[in-house]
Amino acid sequence: MFAVDLHTHSRFFHWSPGRPTRFDPVGLSLSTLAARLRGLDAVAVTNHDYAYTSQRRFPTIPGIEVSTTMGHLLVVGPDPPSRTRAGELTPSEVVEEAHDRGCAAVVAHPYRNSSLRDTDADFDAVELNGKNPEHVVQTRELAERLGLPLTGGSDAHYPFEVGRAYTLVDADELTPAAVADAIRGGETEAVVNLNRFEEELDRAYTRIHHAKGAMDGGGFSPQ
Template sequence: MFALDLHTHSRFFHWSPGGPTRFDPIGLSLATAVARLRGLDGIAVTNHDYAYAAERRLQTIPGIEVTTTDGHLLVVGPDPPSRTEPDELTPQEAVELAHERDCAAVVAHPFRNSELKDADADFDALELNGKNTEHVERTRALAAEMDVPLTGGSDAHYPVEVGRAYTLVHADELTPSAVADAIRDGRVEPVVNLNRFERTVDRAYTRVHAAKGFDTDDVSQRVDDA
């Protein structure tokens, strides 16, 4: 069994979309350093609409966060697309692309700025997002309704966020193909692990997302109720 944060970013901000910048190597190095300190076995690097991979002391799983026409889809596995155009692929097209490349397709933050949960697509899993732990119970219920497994990911843009949520992956080896297979087979378990500081940060994220007009209902259902 391996502990993996399946939703991290090597970029601190969303500006300059389309490909890696000179800051990505710094972001990845810091993220993997924090992951090691927190006892994780690896992270998936899932930048917005571009893939970035580099060898570090910690295992990194290739990935990309695709901006579909209805929300964000995590594509994790051995051969994610190197780049996607935001708002170009439908959920169905993005899932098909993931499967063609032997990757798993995971619905990211289903209750924040997303309609993916209503799409008729063959998703492999649903994410418990580390920035929206007020949605833990809603996400668990939705996964049961959709009959898909749950993964965990921090959605970290800053290294300090890595490991806020992660996934226990039941696999014999830590390779991109083995991780994708485990997600598709349901051999995964989400973990949300917030200390007092991170709970304060979580409430701040909720206020920021509310200011942006994102869905922040059910705030009382926080990680303590999971």
């Protein structure tokens, strides 16, 4: 059993979506250090619309957070798409490509700026997101209704956020292919573990996302 944060970012902000920046190596180094300190075994690097990986001692799982036409979809595994264009691909198109590449497709934060839960795409799992513990009950009910397993991801953009939600992955080895297979096979357990500071931070995130949703007209925003 491995503890893996399946939703992290190697950058603080989305100032240039869809491509790597000079900050990515620094951000990933800080994130993996935080993950090690929190007792995790690995992190998945899932930047918005581009994949970024780097060889390092702490295990990292390749991934990408695709901005589909209806919300954000995590693609995790050995060969995620290197780049995507925000708002261009449908959920079904992303899932099909993910499976063709030996990856798993996970619905990210299903109750924040997303309508993925209303599609009939062949998702592999639903995420309990570390930024939205107020949605835990709804998300568990959604996963049960869809007959899908749950994963956990912190959605960390800053190192101190890593590990506030993570996934227990039942696999024989800690490789991208094994992690993807475990997700697709339902061999995962989602964990949300917030300390008092993170609970207060979540309340701030919730206010920010509500305000952003209002400014976006209440619909899905690619970023």
